[in-house]
Amino acid sequence: MSKVKxxxxxxxxxxxxxxxxEKSAYRSVILSAVIGGILLxxxxxxxxxxxxxxxxxxxxxxxxxxxVKVLVIxxxxxxxxxxxxxxxxxxGKPLDLKLIVxxxxxxxxxxxxxxxxxxxxxxGLLLIMVYMFLVQEN
Numbered sequence: 001m002s003k004v005k006x007x008x009x010x011x012x013x014x015x016x017x018x019x020x021x022e023k024s025a026y027r028s029v030i031l032s033a034v035i036g037g038i039l040l041x042x043x044x045x046x047x048x049x050x051x052x053x054x055x056x057x058x059x060x061x062x063x064x065x066x067x068v069k070v071l072v073i074x075x076x077x078x079x080x081x082x083x084x085x086x087x088x089x090x091x092g093k094p095l096d097l098k099l100i101v102x103x104x105x106x107x108x109x110x111x112x113x114x115x116x117x118x119x120x121x122x123x124g125l126l127l128i129m130v131y132m133f134l135v136q137e138n
Contacts, residue, residue: 030083040110044110053065
């Protein structure tokens with residue numbers, strides 16, 4: 001009789017662990033989406049010209065401004081891809097290429113006002129896509 005109870009308890013704790021993992025995975029989806037949304041707002045403010053980090057003509061400050069703008073766009077892409085990928089994994093569906101291309105285009109739209117930011121964002125996004133493709137194959 002004690003063996004039955006132990007097996008029942010083991011399956012119950014396994015079930016709890018599974019629910020805990022699923023709950024933490026949903027938290028990861030939400031947290032990644034919130035961070036991606038915050039980065040989107042920051043990117044719109046910076047790249048839209050509503051907020052300027054440095055108004056100086058100094059080359060170092062301009063370079064730093066461009067770097068921050070590009071990094072915000074790249075991190076937006078990464079966090080949104082993670083969020084949507086985790087959600088798709090939880091629902092049992094694969095992350096299709098259409099969604100990745102949509103996030104890719106949405107990331108590039110953020111940088112259309114400045115050709116330098118657009119160029120570096122395009123290069124960075126392509127490198128991230130190649131990296132994701134190579135990691136997926138392994």
